[in-house]
Amino acid sequence: MTDVPVSIPKSPSYADYAAEGDRPLIPDTSNPFDLLDAWLVDANAHEPNDSSAMSLATVDADGMPDVRIVLLRGLDGQNGLQFYTNYDSAKGTQLAAHPSAAVCFHWKSLRRQVRVRGRVEKSTPEQSDTYFQMRAPQSRIAAIASDQSRPLENRDVFNQRVAEISAIYGDDDDIPRPEHWGGYRLIPTEFEFWQDQAFRMHDRLKLKRDGSTWTSSRLYP
Numbered sequence: 001m002t003d004v005p006v007s008i009p010k011s012p013s014y015a016d017y018a019a020e021g022d023r024p025l026i027p028d029t030s031n032p033f034d035l036l037d038a039w040l041v042d043a044n045a046h047e048p049n050d051s052s053a054m055s056l057a058t059v060d061a062d063g064m065p066d067v068r069i070v071l072l073r074g075l076d077g078q079n080g081l082q083f084y085t086n087y088d089s090a091k092g093t094q095l096a097a098h099p100s101a102a103v104c105f106h107w108k109s110l111r112r113q114v115r116v117r118g119r120v121e122k123s124t125p126e127q128s129d130t131y132f133q134m135r136a137p138q139s140r141i142a143a144i145a146s147d148q149s150r151p152l153e154n155r156d157v158f159n160q161r162v163a164e165i166s167a168i169y170g171d172d173d174d175i176p177r178p179e180h181w182g183g184y185r186l187i188p189t190e191f192e193f194w195q196d197q198a199f200r201m202h203d204r205l206k207l208k209r210d211g212s213t214w215t216s217s218r219l220y221p
């Protein structure tokens with residue numbers, strides 16, 4: 001057998017599973033938004049930080065997948081899953097060419113995963129303005145100053161830009177959103193909820209959009 005490095009934890013034993021007790025099954029639902037919302041509430045109560053963090057997968061012009069974490073900043077049936085970023089970043093360029101994405105949440109403390117796939121569109125300028133104004137002034141200035149994903153000669157260059165933009169606004173809280181920054185919404189066509197169960201007999205609930213309703217099915221682990 002190949003040696004597993006000590007840095008990688010061992011597979012749980014019978015005693016490990018017994019010590020942890022029963023894990024819940026995923027409730028039946030035809031409303032994936034409500035269930036994701038409920039799981040986000042649980043995650044917010046249990047995760048040490050960034051409970052709305054999700055991996056966002058896109059593809060580049062060559063069809064090569066790419067992935068990074070962004071924060072979920074809005075969730076509803078009409079606007080889907082909303083996140084904010086730099087439109088000229090690597091992900092922005094990829095989404096402009098291929099406006100589809102997948103996201104994946106993993107809450108380790110709850111042993112849960114949620115996968116979502118769908119098409120992606122830009123939020124309205126009004127939605128992006130509203131969210132931008134909710135950020136701390138320094139975070140707004142950093143968003144203006146950052147050429148996200150492009151080469152940075154050294155940290156001093158970025159600090160200098162931040163200082164110059166800060167000097168323009170001073171104590172003025174009216175810092176407008178730059179055009180290169182804003183929101184996206186992922187309009188889901190499918191969700192998959194996953195709950196860890198003992199001995200890898202995990203529970204999986206898949207929901208597929210069927211017009212204005214959702215069709216659900218269980219999947220083998």
Ligand SMILES: Cc1cc2nc3c(=O)[nH]c(=O)nc-3n(C[C@H](O)[C@H](O)[C@H](O)COP(=O)(O)O)c2cc1C
Binds near residue numbers: 084
């Ligand atoms: C916990 C966490 C939250 C993050 N949230 C965001 C976010 O909401 N928006 C964003 O643009 N980048 C966020 N990032 C940074 C991205 O992972 C990534 O480095 C950045 O967006 C550039 O990605 P790109 O070069 O693929 O466009 C976050 C990173 C972490 C670890």
